[in-house]
Amino acid sequence: SQQGEEDPQALSIQEGENATMNCSYKTSINNLQWYRQNSGRGLVHLILIRSNEREKHSGRLRVTLDTSKKSSSLLITASRAADTASYFCATVRAYTGANSKLTFGKGITLSVRP
Amino acid sequence: KAGVTQTPRYLIKTRGQQVTLSCSPISGHRSVSWYQQTPGQGLQFLFEYFSETQRNKGNFPGRFSGRQFSNSRSEMNVSTLELGDSALYLCASSLVWTGDGYTFGSGTRLTVV
Numbered sequence: 001s002q003q004g005e006e007d008p009q010a011l012s013i014q015e016g017e018n019a020t021m022n023c024s025y026k027t028s029i030n031n032l033q034w035y036r037q038n039s040g041r042g043l044v045h046l047i048l049i050r051s052n053e054r055e056k057h058s059g060r061l062r063v064t065l066d067t068s069k070k071s072s073s074l075l076i077t078a079s080r081a082a083d084t085a086s087y088f089c090a091t092v093r094a095y096t097g098a099n100s101k102l103t104f105g106k107g108i109t110l111s112v113r114p
Numbered sequence: 115k116a117g118v119t120q121t122p123r124y125l126i127k128t129r130g131q132q133v134t135l136s137c138s139p140i141s142g143h144r145s146v147s148w149y150q151q152t153p154g155q156g157l158q159f160l161f162e163y164f165s166e167t168q169r170n171k172g173n174f175p176g177r178f179s180g181r182q183f184s185n186s187r188s189e190m191n192v193s194t195l196e197l198g199d200s201a202l203y204l205c206a207s208s209l210v211w212t213g214d215g216y217t218f219g220s221g222t223r224l225t226v227v
Contacts, residue, residue: 017204030213031213031214033215033216035218040202040223041220041221042118042120042204042218042219042220042221043204043206043216043218044213044218045216045217045218048214048215063205090157092213098216100145100162100169100170100212101147101162101170101213102149102157102159102206102212102213102216103157103159104145104149104156104157104158105156106156107156
């Protein structure tokens, strides 16, 4: 079953605008990760935030984590046409020893118009 | 450094056949995981190997199996293929099995006809 649920399912913005994508999850987590996928190719790891962190930055990416609400958001600033892709949040559950599998949401389709 | 290599990229098989997919992780990475991606079910975990041992397995039938070799390369096998097995199969590698960021391959697109 899906752990993460992204919102919105699809997002269309103009180049230069900011894109905000949200993810909610159900169980306690060790960390939450965001991935990008271009046209059914492989997943590219964007950023990882641990359960004891609240915010992380990487270039034009900013991710926040609110463990009390079991939610995360990914902000892409100054979007570019090349950011057009599907974005997935994935969680690693807490307290499960060797269970380090990623549980993915269904993904958000981001379209950035030139 | 070379990324995660999956072969073949594309595969067409007939129902009832079996298939073997290969994954070569980044040099030095000892953990290899496999995921199935379909439009209906999304990305689902198949199994994870670390140092030739299966550490974790998803909820897939026994027709799906895998193994890891001493050089960390991994294979997954699907026997008695069904139409519903058509999917993008993704392999991911990491240094250890702790669930930190993974590097994914480009995937193998399997079509069952």
